[in-house]
Amino acid sequence: MSIEPTSKDFKGNAHRALNDPNLQKAMGFVRVGFIEKRAVAAAGLPEFEALRDSAREIKDHTLAHLDLYIEQYEKKVVEAGGTLHFARDAAEAREHILAICKAANAKIVTKGKSMIAEEIGINAHLEANGMTPVETDLGEYIIQLRGEIPSHIIAPAVHVTQDQVEADFRRVHTHLDPKRDLTEPASLLGEARAVLRDRFLTADVGITGANFLIAETGTSVIVTNEGNGDLTQILPRVHIVLASIEKLTPTLEDVSQILRVLARSATGQEMSVYTTFSTGPRRPGDPDGPEEYHVVLLDNGRSSMLGGAFEEMLRCIRCGACMNHCPVYHAVGGHAYGWVYPGPMGAVLTPSLVGVDKAGHLPNASTFCGRCESVCPMRIPLPRMMRHWREREFERNLAPAVARSGLGLWAFLARRPKLYALATRAAIWGMGRLGAKKGRFASLPLAGGWTKYRDLAAPEGETFQARWKRERGGR
């Protein structure tokens, strides 16, 4: 019941996205907000670049010893009175969660923001079993009302305009006065706060994700701004942490290093408002906190990424900086990527998790401008890994026939410099003659994708190589 990827239809998805005025309006806010805030935050901390190196080293060390850190973490979770459930894949994770919820006689299940919950499609599974999952992060709540998946990993409703939120609230909150004023974002937030407050207080089980799992202490860490994750994990009788294996981090000090680059890269804050460290269930004498504390630890394909070309992707801390800085993401938004993880990190991770046959198009959704890698706090070489996927897609004959034969022809010529020079000279000469009058082409065979949206400038009759030879050849 996980979401079926539509990544194969990236081209169609992107085309629809480019023609969606609401989406284009909403994406305008992404282009300006995140980039400047991150730049200011990074510049404000002289040690920022050194901390990026430190964070990378911590994760590399952890991944190289992941089996042992998981064992250590397990020991500490059990010592603190918690229960650790291992899940090989999405289906096993769903079954663990359902079993815990059933044992707790759960009717309402509140949820903090979790990308893993999206990855395993837990909401649909709980609903199918008669329970009511309630998203409590404002952005997640909005998209749950709309029946959508997140379009951004930290700002899930970034594709939705304020007017759309107002329409959704009016459609769903029918118990409220239809004439109420919702023209201000603050009134929308106030309404969500009031509606969800009641859910927090009546929920039987709370599910959160985790930004980190700490081996030293058996602790789960969530990082949020709204406080919804905390209300989700302290109010219900049962707390379930849903996290994947690469969230392991050795010590409290190691987490502190990564925290210094996380919020700065994500939202440009120095620290998110709430960073919460939870260890086991409530202790004897504690006036509040959950009575049961469960961790569902998910693999779902990650263990096979270790030791291979995509291992470095497991350093990702889900800050969203790569998509905030990606011109392709800016243009088409997150839904075009067709699965849970969008943007450059999604273009690398999705083929690893769902298969290159289902998501091979995504690594092509890149201009290779390199901004993603330049801002990645964990220094993940995203463009290089997208190139890896392109090679694998080509090797496995998954690329379209036109692209394959075109590339084949180009490769044939490129290996024969004299023939290449001759062919290009002839083509440029011909195009120069044909386009000499207007100086541009409004349409051109084999280049319809280009000329449909803009003219192609006509060459002036000489190739670059020929001109180089003529002007600089004497030196």
Place this chain on the structure above:
Amino acid sequence: MTSARDDILAGIRRSLGVSGSERIRRQAVEERIERAPRGVIPARGQLDAAGRADLFRARAEAVQATVEVLSRPDLVPLAVASYLRVNNLPAAVRIGADPYLVAMPWENTAVEVNHGRSDGHDLTSVSHATAGVAETGTLVLTSGETNPTTLNFLPDNHVVVLRSADIAGDYEAVWARLRKAHGKGTLPRTVNFITGPSRSADIEQKLLLGAHGPRKLHIVLVENG
């Protein structure tokens, strides 16, 4: 059938090309957990006590917390009473049972003081922070018998009392202190790092305060005692 646990660990070991019993790897893990190396510590928080208090205040105010400084703890109840009055709030607070707060002369004010966890009906709570971190104006609150976590999230207004002497330069200094108090490898059930009042920018990237947690965060710094 093998268990999911064993399968996952075996899968990790297969990918890494290890058996899991290599002494050198086990030592590396034990040593890292034992030593807990501190990594890169920003210079910004490495100041004397007065410098740390100033930086803490500046960073907290930069994230929309309000800060007032008192010279002694016995002045806190009057300051809280005045905060409630100025903000048009009912003269009632919930304070858990923290001994530092309970020992204050609340009887000198007309403020009604309730104890224990919050059920969501309190407008204002008062907590005692275990520590502050100058680097980012962050408060550190720890749960326990006398410090309910619900007070940090349910009320609309959160007043946090922090002794200046408890302001550290960086997070790592706080971990060192907590280890001393609770033992190596053990934490209080909940440790909350709080940096400003609750907020959301989920609607068109516009920053709004008071999403699900407190709308206002007021920090009372006590200089002596």
